[in-house]
Amino acid sequence: MMLGRKNNVSEETEKKTERTIITMSAIPTTPNSNDVNRIALGSKFTGDLATENDIRIDGDFEGRLYCAGRLVVGEKAVLKGDFFCNNVDFSGKLTAGNIYAQETLSLKPNCTITGNLFFKRFQVELDSRFTGSCKVLAEGEFAKVSAPVAAMLK
């Protein structure tokens, strides 16, 4: 019963995310279409990124990333480094590093993770590949570890 409910919640979240993206592609003139950061396939970002908004990665990112919203990592994305986010949906590849999710960290089918995961809530779907350690965040731990990158927003 519990499991069933959990799955429903995650499916709804996923549908919502998908719907947002579809709406954005269909209506490029929507004022919100520029609110979501995007690292497209064929793009490589190396460095530190901090954002108040959501971000979707389909390309390569290496460095540190702070996201006050949701990080969505597409199937073809390749990531390396430290990621501090509120929520994470991960379908791509993490070659090395750490992911800190203040709320929910969700590993999607066919994702490949080599690294350490820190979170409040954790969900792993079948066919995720995960090598590393995972740990529930302690009180105040997220704010502490994310502070250096989050400070870029000030």
Next chain:
Amino acid sequence: MDNNVNLNEVSRLSAGTTFKGEISTSGDIRVDGKFDGRLTSKGRLVAGESAVVNGDVICQNVDFSGKMDKGTFYVADTLTLKGTCSVNGDLRYKRLQVDLDAKITGNLRALQDNEFSKLANQPAHKAEAEPQPAKTEEK
């Protein structure tokens, strides 16, 4: 940006985002946030009114409405400076368009043949080590 461009293929730094480092992309990129570093794009850079861009920008085309405090544009084709922009830096381009009320401080110079391809293939650290004005004088 053209309406027929698939938004999923455009990289984007939104307002409320700060990025420091290096970006290289085979496609277009839109910036509304803050960027500091080196950006290489085989496509078009569109910088919105809220954008703050510092560092080296090496692109095929640029539409710039934002602010540059310190940096250099290397544009293989057309550099368009919109009326809302404020640029303090060096501009290298093949073709230049400046709208009324654009605020520009710095050097403007058309790119010589092959100059852009040399630049675009240079690794980041080499580009910084080799000051561009000196290179110009040699020619």
